[in-house]
Amino acid sequence: MNRPIRIRGGRVLDPARGIDRVQDLWLDQGRVAGLGEDAPAALRNRPDVEVIDAAGAIVSPGLVDIHVHLREPGQEEKETIETGTAAAARGGFTTVACMPNTSPPLDDRQNVEYVVRRAREHGLARVLPIAAVTKGQLGEALTEIEDLVDAGAVAFTDDGKPVRNAEIMRRVLELTRPLGVPVIQHAEDPDLKGAGVMHEGWVSTRLGLKGIPDAAESVMVARDALLAELTGGRVHVAHISAGRTVEILRKAKARGIRITGETTPHHLILTDEAVAGYDTNTKMNPPLRSTRDREALIEGVVDGTIDCLATDHAPHTDIEKDNDFDAAPFGIVGLETALGIYLKALVDPKHLSLSDLILRMTRKPLEVLGRAGGTLEAGSDADVTVFDPAQRWTVRASEFASKSRNTPFDGWNLSGRILVTVVGGRVTYRAEAEARVS
Numbered sequence: 001m002n003r004p005i006r007i008r009g010g011r012v013l014d015p016a017r018g019i020d021r022v023q024d025l026w027l028d029q030g031r032v033a034g035l036g037e038d039a040p041a042a043l044r045n046r047p048d049v050e051v052i053d054a055a056g057a058i059v060s061p062g063l064v065d066i067h068v069h070l071r072e073p074g075q076e077e078k079e080t081i082e083t084g085t086a087a088a089a090r091g092g093f094t095t096v097a098c099m100p101n102t103s104p105p106l107d108d109r110q111n112v113e114y115v116v117r118r119a120r121e122h123g124l125a126r127v128l129p130i131a132a133v134t135k136g137q138l139g140e141a142l143t144e145i146e147d148l149v150d151a152g153a154v155a156f157t158d159d160g161k162p163v164r165n166a167e168i169m170r171r172v173l174e175l176t177r178p179l180g181v182p183v184i185q186h187a188e189d190p191d192l193k194g195a196g197v198m199h200e201g202w203v204s205t206r207l208g209l210k211g212i213p214d215a216a217e218s219v220m221v222a223r224d225a226l227l228a229e230l231t232g233g234r235v236h237v238a239h240i241s242a243g244r245t246v247e248i249l250r251k252a253k254a255r256g257i258r259i260t261g262e263t264t265p266h267h268l269i270l271t272d273e274a275v276a277g278y279d280t281n282t283k284m285n286p287p288l289r290s291t292r293d294r295e296a297l298i299e300g301v302v303d304g305t306i307d308c309l310a311t312d313h314a315p316h317t318d319i320e321k322d323n324d325f326d327a328a329p330f331g332i333v334g335l336e337t338a339l340g341i342y343l344k345a346l347v348d349p350k351h352l353s354l355s356d357l358i359l360r361m362t363r364k365p366l367e368v369l370g371r372a373g374g375t376l377e378a379g380s381d382a383d384v385t386v387f388d389p390a391q392r393w394t395v396r397a398s399e400f401a402s403k404s405r406n407t408p409f410d411g412w413n414l415s416g417r418i419l420v421t422v423v424g425g426r427v428t429y430r431a432e433a434e435a436r437v438s
Contacts, residue, residue, distance in 0.1 A: 002425045003050045004028040004043055010054025010386060014061060015359040016375045025059050027382040030425040034378045052427075054386050057419055058354070061362040061374050062094025062383030065335065067159075067184075067238055067262060067310035070096075070127070073114060074103025079315040079403050081118045081127060084335070087313070087402035088125040089429035091335040092418040094383035096313075097128040097369065100137070101160035107132040107143045112151040124428040125421075126383070128154045128369065130184065133172050139164050145175045154369050157184035159238060162220055164190060169224060173233025180370045182234040182260070185224050187245065188286065192216035197326055199272040199287040207275065209325060212287055214242035221245045225252040228259050236368055237261040239312045241286035243296030250305045260368050262310040263297050265334055265341035266408065270294075274408060280321045281408040284314070285330035301360070302351050308364040309357075311338045315404030333402050337395055339387065340414030347389075348415075354389060382425035391417040 005027040012035060013020050025032070026039035033039045043049070065088065071079040081098075088096050098115060100106035106115065112129050119127035131153035135141045137160065145156065156172060163169045163185060172183050193216045198204050200211025221237055225248060228235040237249065240263045252259045266284060271291050274282045282288060300306040314331025321328050334341075342361070346352040352360075363374030373381060395412045397405040421429040 003048050004033070004046060005050045005052060005422065005425065007052045007054050007059050007384065007386060010057045010059035012059045012376065013355055013358055014376045015355040016061070016363040017377060019376070020355060025376060025384065027384070027422065027425050031382050032376050032378050032380050035376070038378070052386065052420055054419070057386050057388045060358045060385050061376055062385050062421070062423065063092045063339065063361045064095045064365040064374060065093050065311050065313070065338070066097040066308065066365040066368060068096040068098050068313045068335065069101070069315065070098040071102060071315060072118065073111065078317055081115065082122040083401060083403045084313070085119065085123040085125040085127065087333070087335040087400060089421045089423070090401045090418060091337070092339055092385040092387055092421055093125055093335060094385065094421060094423045095126040095128065097130050097154060099157065099159045100130055100132040105132045105137050106130070107135050107137065109144070109147055109151040112148055112153050116152045125423055130155045130157055132156070133158045133163050133183065134168065137161055139168065142168065142172060145172065146179065149179050149181060153181070154371065155182050155184050155236070157186065157238070159184060159186045162186045162188045162190065166223060166227065170227050170231060173227055173231040173235070177231060177233040182236040182368060182370070184236045184238050185220065187217045187220040187224070187237050189216045189220050192219070197283060198275050199289045201272060201290055203272040203275065207278070209275070214244055214289060214293065217242045217286055218244035218248055221248050225257050225259050229255070229257045232258065234258045234260070239264050239267070239286055239310070240297065240306060241267050241289050241293065243293045246296045246300035246305055249300070253305065260307040261305070262308050263301065263306050264310055264312045265338050265345065266332060268294065268297055268301070268345040269341050270408065278325045279408060280323060280325055280328035281332055281406050283325060283328055283330055284312070284332055298346070298351055301346065308368055309342060309360045310365065311335055315402055316406045318405060321406045332406050332408060333400065333404050336400055336402065337407060337409050337414070339418065340393070340416045341409065343389060343416040344414060382422060384422040385418065386420040387416055387418045389416050391415065393417045
């Protein structure tokens with residue numbers, strides 16, 4: 001068992017409970033033991049307590065990312081559970097939910113249990129597996145939904161592909177409703193997307209690249225909102241990129257439909273203009289869209305239409321990305337840069353307070369999954385992120401803990417340096433120079 005920990009002198013920010021004050025946080029036996037003088041006296045007097053000096057830093061519940069591709073099993077040249085969770089810890093994340101488009105996909109009990117076991121043995125963050133909706137992610141036959149939940153699945157998606165068949169989507173919503181888990185939709189009409197590689201608009205025309213209209217996303221969201229209303233099931237829209245999607249989500253929520261959504265750092269900080277240099281690290285699905293779309297996403301985050309913030313961490317090898325724009329795979333890594341980008345996109349321009357940002361990166365994603373946590377309440381899991389929101393740092397992809405380097409943010413100067421990450425009372429990342437430990 002790890003030694004007890006005292007995180008000393010930090011600004012404890014627990015937005016789910018309305019706490020924002022400078023005080024010590026005590027951790028013991030994998031749980032939060034208390035704040036300040038509320039911690040047991042016997043613990044405060046123990047001589048073996050590890051002290052982490054957090055003066056001038058933020059001490060928050062551990063960050064949570066509900067959209068991560070860990071690539072294992074089958075694509076270990078891109079990422080593994082070990083390297084992916086190391087990247088998560090370095091980015092301040094204590095919990096990640098992994099997508100099922102592995103090789104083979106997470107479409108049966110054996111594969112889901114494999115991820116659970118590997119994460120327990122080698123993970124530096126908690127890993128919540130998300131199972132496939134259809135066998136082989138082929139869009140034809142449903143997986144064994146109840147059995148997969150029993151094996152550890154926390155949600156269902158065919159991410160990487162949409163659930164194209166409306167009848168299958170209806171059935172999975174009906175089956176998951178009594179189990180209390182959401183269906184996560186990669187919202188995309190494949191026929192409208194076609195062979196598109198970037199957002200359809202003036203920039204794609206200028207660059208001579210095939211475009212993907214924003215309607216390819218929003219028409220699928222509109223369909224799924226109606227199916228959620230019909231079934232009473234819960235739909236969660238992954239990686240929202242389009243302003244029209246935000247409008248649909250807002251109206252659906254006003255009608256009481258059980259639908260939630262997430263967006264990503266790159267969709268909040270970049271637009272399709274970033275593709276002008278044909279850098280394949282600006283190629284992602286859904287694509288970077290217009291300035292108007294980006295502004296609508298920010299508005300949706302601010303008013304709560306978009307419930308939480310994720311990364312869509314999608315590792316690819318240098319060989320795959322070092323290709324023509326049309327031929328390169330979609331996706332970028334994001335775990336190690338997420339907090340810095342979100343601070344730059346949302347907090348620095350005063351769209352969100354720091355407390356609001358932390359809420360959308362801790363409690364809110366767990367609420368989407370129907371799970372407890374995301375607070376520093378006594379007795380809760382000792383999952384903690386310590387970071388300095390003012391400290392500047394430079395993104396160096398060559399130094400990532402992730403196996404992959406596919407990021408458009410290499411060389412960016414950001415604020416918000418992660419100092420310490422604690423999972424279940426165990427320090428999984430420590431920036432030695434900044435986190436003074438005695």
